[in-house]
Amino acid sequence: MQLTPVIAVHMTAALAALAVGPLALWARRGTTPRPRLHRAFGYAWVTLMVLTAVSAIFIRDHSLPNIAGYTPIHLLVPVTLGGLVLAFRRLAQRDIAGHRTAMRWLYFSACVVAGAFTLLPQRYLGQLLWRQLGLLA
Numbered sequence: 001m002q003l004t005p006v007i008a009v010h011m012t013a014a015l016a017a018l019a020v021g022p023l024a025l026w027a028r029r030g031t032t033p034r035p036r037l038h039r040a041f042g043y044a045w046v047t048l049m050v051l052t053a054v055s056a057i058f059i060r061d062h063s064l065p066n067i068a069g070y071t072p073i074h075l076l077v078p079v080t081l082g083g084l085v086l087a088f089r090r091l092a093q094r095d096i097a098g099h100r101t102a103m104r105w106l107y108f109s110a111c112v113v114a115g116a117f118t119l120l121p122q123r124y125l126g127q128l129l130w131r132q133l134g135l136l137a
Contacts, residue, residue, distance in 0.1 A: 003124075010055035011125065017048035018115060021107045028100075042103075046084060049110060053080040064122060073117050080110045 024045045027038035056077050060069025083106040090098035118125045121136055130136035 006055055006058045007124065010052060010059060013048045013051040013055065014111070014115070014118075017045055017052055018111045020045045020048060021111055025104065025107065045107075049080055049084060049106070052110075053077045061124075073114060076110055076114050080106065083110065 020041055024038060024041035027034040027041055053076070056074060060066075061071050062069050064071045083102060087099050087102035087106065090096075090102055117123070119129060120126045121130050127136060
């Protein structure tokens with residue numbers, strides 16, 4: 001697999017979401033909640049996650065176990081989009097605790113866990129990283 005424009009968009013959006021997510025979560029914590037920052041970083045994070053999920057639909061990998069080019073990591077696309085819908089539904093119902101739980105769970109599963117899977121040696125980003133570190137031939 002090589003770096004295509006779709007992969008570049010996907011990777012950029014995913015890395016940005018990985019960085020922006022904690023800022024959105026932090027802005028509502030502690031004794032001084034920062035609702036404007038929370039909302040700004042939150043909307044930015046949601047936009048990046050939608051971009052990441054939608055761009056993933058157009059990335060296919062036929063070298064890994066797959067169905068029509070879709071690998072098991074593609075299951076995170078509906079999980080991500082469904083999680084965003086759930087989080088905003090909870091917010092519309094004024095269920096702030098449910099919204100918080102959904103967003104934390106979504107950040108962990110769609111950013112942290114998916115990010116860890118992309119670093120596996122047989123994945124594109126994993127190959128780049130492990131070769132650069134000299135741990136992959």
